[in-house]
Amino acid sequence: MSFTxxxxxxxxxxxxLAAGRRALAVNDWSVPCTQGKCSWDLPADSSASGALHIWGxxxxxxxITPAAGWQITTNCDPSATTQKIQLVCQxxxxxxxxxxxxxxxxxxIVRVPDGCGPIPFARVAQHQxxxxxxxxxxxxxxxxxxxxxxxxxxxxPSQDGNVHFSIQGMNSNIGSPARRGHQRRVRSLxxxxxxxxxxxxxxxxxxxxxxxxxxxxxxxxxPIPIDFSGVTNLFNTSIECPASAAIPISSSASVSLDxxxxxxxxxxxxxxxxxxxxxxxxxxxxxxxxxDGNVDANLSVVANISGQVSSPSITLFQIGIPGxxxxxxxxxxxxxxxxxxFDAKFGLNNINxxxxxxxxxxxVSFVFPPQAGSNVDxxxxxxxxxxxxxxxxxGATFEATGHLIPQVDIGLSALGGIAxxxxxxxxxxxxxxxxxxxxxxSPQPCVNASSDLNVGVxxxxxxxxLFNASVGTSLFDKEFPLFxxxxxxxxxxxxxxxxxxxxxxxxxxxxxxxxxxxxLFGGSLRPLHAKRLDLSCP
Ligand SMILES: *[C@@H]1O[C@H](CO)[C@@H](O)[C@H](O)[C@H]1NC(C)=O
Ligand SMILES: *[C@@H]1O[C@H](CO)[C@@H](O)[C@H](O)[C@H]1NC(C)=O
Ligand SMILES: *[C@@H]1O[C@H](CO)[C@@H](O)[C@H](O)[C@H]1NC(C)=O
Ligand SMILES: *[C@@H]1O[C@H](CO)[C@@H](O)[C@H](O)[C@H]1NC(C)=O
Ligand SMILES: *[C@@H]1O[C@H](CO)[C@@H](O)[C@H](O)[C@H]1NC(C)=O
Ligand SMILES: *[C@@H]1O[C@H](CO)[C@@H](O)[C@H](O)[C@H]1NC(C)=O
Ligand SMILES: *[C@@H]1O[C@H](CO)[C@@H](O)[C@H](O)[C@H]1NC(C)=O
Ligand SMILES: *[C@@H]1O[C@H](CO)[C@@H](O)[C@H](O)[C@H]1NC(C)=O
Ligand SMILES: *[C@@H]1O[C@H](CO)[C@@H](O)[C@H](O)[C@H]1NC(C)=O
Numbered sequence: 149m150s151f152t153x154x155x156x157x158x159x160x161x162x163x164x165l166a167a168g169r170r171a172l173a174v175n176d177w178s179v180p181c182t183q184g185k186c187s188w189d190l191p192a193d194s195s196a197s198g199a200l201h202i203w204g205x206x207x208x209x210x211x212i213t214p215a216a217g218w219q220i221t222t223n224c225d226p227s228a229t230t231q232k233i234q235l236v237c238q239x240x241x242x243x244x245x246x247x248x249x250x251x252x253x254x255x256x257i258v259r260v261p262d263g264c265g266p267i268p269f270a271r272v273a274q275h276q277x278x279x280x281x282x283x284x285x286x287x288x289x290x291x292x293x294x295x296x297x298x299x300x301x302x303x304x305p306s307q308d309g310n311v312h313f314s315i316q317g318m319n320s321n322i323g324s325p326a327r328r329g330h331q332r333r334v335r336s337l338x339x340x341x342x343x344x345x346x347x348x349x350x351x352x353x354x355x356x357x358x359x360x361x362x363x364x365x366x367x368x369x370x371p372i373p374i375d376f377s378g379v380t381n382l383f384n385t386s387i388e389c390p391a392s393a394a395i396p397i398s399s400s401a402s403v404s405l406d407x408x409x410x411x412x413x414x415x416x417x418x419x420x421x422x423x424x425x426x427x428x429x430x431x432x433x434x435x436x437x438x439x440d441g442n443v444d445a446n447l448s449v450v451a452n453i454s455g456q457v458s459s460p461s462i463t464l465f466q467i468g469i470p471g472x473x474x475x476x477x478x479x480x481x482x483x484x485x486x487x488x489x490f491d492a493k494f495g496l497n498n499i500n501x502x503x504x505x506x507x508x509x510x511x512v513s514f515v516f517p518p519q520a521g522s523n524v525d526x527x528x529x530x531x532x533x534x535x536x537x538x539x540x541x542x543g544a545t546f547e548a549t550g551h552l553i554p555q556v557d558i559g560l561s562a563l564g565g566i567a568x569x570x571x572x573x574x575x576x577x578x579x580x581x582x583x584x585x586x587x588x589x590s591p592q593p594c595v596n597a598s599s600d601l602n603v604g605v606x607x608x609x610x611x612x613x614l615f616n617a618s619v620g621t622s623l624f625d626k627e628f629p630l631f632x633x634x635x636x637x638x639x640x641x642x643x644x645x646x647x648x649x650x651x652x653x654x655x656x657x658x659x660x661x662x663x664x665x666x667x668l669f670g671g672s673l674r675p676l677h678a679k680r681l682d683l684s685c686p
Pocket of ligand 4: 381384385404406
């Protein structure tokens with residue numbers, strides 16, 4: 149089963165969940181959840197691994213699966229988080245009565261059978277015993293009707309205590325049989341799950357979830373790769389120029405901006421959270437994001453125009469990455485985006501400039517909310533090539549700044565939607581060019597190119613009392629000079645062949661062309677709509 153959850157208008161994400169949950173070490177479908185605790189595992193054949201535990205007063209947590217004697221007699225809607233079902237107690241199983249302990253079935257958190265809605269646990273919103281129909285025998289078990297939902301806010305907290313939960317998961321499946329080589333990891337993860345589970349049982353008010361540390365080894369088990377390459381024209385316009393003294397016939401002046409990108413990255417995601425379902429609250433939360441791969445891109449401009457062009461920050465391409473879904477409780481939906489922004493000021497004739505920007509990401513990891521543990525050492529930015537050609541004109545300048553921003557957005561939605569926000573990680577690489585010719589006597593074009601890498605994490609809004617938009621921080625900000633050179637001698641008539649600067653290749657890729665997974669993810673490289681400011685003829 150695959151379904152799409154919307155966390156916000158701009159962020160659409162796809163959480164791929166395969167049907168047929170299989171009992172893993174943590175959840176046991178044969179044991180009734182009547183002891184004040186219960187667990188649920190992400191489906192073994194989904195693209196993610198993880199477990200959810202709940203615990204609390206014995207009467208506040210119950211079970212409507214066959215393990216506790218219940219048989220649902222209506223057809224469950226497998227996609228509804230809110231539904232009415234009818235059920236009967238089979239063979240007068242004594243465990244059935246557990247559902248009614250404490251002040252009755254209403255507001256009990258129940259384990260829901262596999263396939264009865266996407267949710268592992270539901271709140272009983274209403275309960276009634278249906279009138280047995282005239283033809284049925286008095287000895288038959290009564291039919292109960294339950295309305296189930298995930299509106300934990302509506303539940304009256306029990307006098308006996310809260311219903312707590314803890315979650316941990318990662319967006320790579322380490323449990324699938326095809327991954328036999330990772331069995332050891334499965335076991336070590338299970339033991340760390342147990343540790344967290346016990347810790348949440350024993351302790352409250354613990355700070356940063358220490359379980360984050362246990363994900364660092366396993367995140368890269370088999371993360372889903374993002375492979376994308378594309379070229380697009382961002383902006384292309386021309387204006388008519390009247391005949392002038394310099395150019396005696398009418399002509400046109402134009403500017404064209406192009407971008408190309410070649411992205412091969414994997415995004416690993418781990419999440420831990422803890423809090424209570426009743427009353428609904430999250431008190432501990434942590435994400436780890438692991439990035440590996442490379443992002444290669446180029447920006448180029450061809451212009452014979454004067455003026456400025458400025459673009460807003462535009463998403464060139466975006467794809468959803470399988471995340472973690474604990475329906476009704478916590479949904480973590482990541483998305484990878486490539487954004488670009490460009491500003492240029494043209495005062496030179498016949499500019500033709502291009503820059504290659506690339507990143508190498510190796511074992512890079514981030515922890516959110518920001519705290520010790522992020523590792524940005526593995527980010528290697530570089531530029532393979534800077535090319536500029538122009539006809540030098542005295543006093544003329546060309547300035548351009550191009551940004552290329554790979555960004556990971558992680559949509560969060562918790563506890564039936566009572567809180568949601570988006571956490572982001574961006575790697576803003578910018579290239580800055582300045583070309584100027586200064587001296588009338590010797591109008592050499594001087595080129596100054598540098599690149600800057602700024603890595604930051606942040607959040608768009610608040611999430612419980614855990615963090616808000618002010619949590620944003622820069623983890624890494626460094627400028628790398630690319631090139632600084634005056635060259636010539638130039639011909640003062642400015643009709644000399646264009647000067648060309650080529651920065652030697654720092655690195656050549658020998659990779660064979662890789663498959664584009666655009667169709668799979670529905671990604672596309674989108675043109676941006678630049679603002680043209682004061683364009684004029686040379
Ligand atoms: C009454 O019960 C009989 C047998 O259990 C069933 O066939 C019939 O559909 C029921 N009628 C109603 C109105 O539920
Ligand atoms: C949840 O319950 C509260 C209190 O009963 C109610 O105000 C709210 O509308 C409900 N939310 C949903 C989504 O049904
Ligand atoms: C993983 O986390 C543990 C505990 O924090 C640490 O000792 C270990 O060095 C980490 N490993 C990697 C590869 O980061
Ligand atoms: C820009 O537009 C002109 C005409 O509209 C076209 O001839 C030219 O090929 C375009 N350039 C690019 C790079 O798309
Ligand atoms: C500017 O470039 C366009 C397209 O390359 C060309 O058609 C036009 O003649 C050029 N104009 C000038 C003034 O060089
Ligand atoms: C720019 O990048 C695209 C996509 O990776 C590539 O096809 C193109 O050849 C590159 N252009 C230059 C000038 O490097
Ligand atoms: C890029 O990363 C790979 C490992 O993923 C490493 O082997 C290679 O040396 C790195 N290249 C640079 C230029 O850092
Ligand atoms: C080159 O650009 C950098 C950054 O913009 C600046 O700090 C430096 O002073 C410039 N150098 C020259 C010679 O203009
Ligand atoms: C955001 O969080 C910080 C630190 O937790 C806090 O000091 C600040 O008041 C919060 N801002 C808002 C608008 O809630």
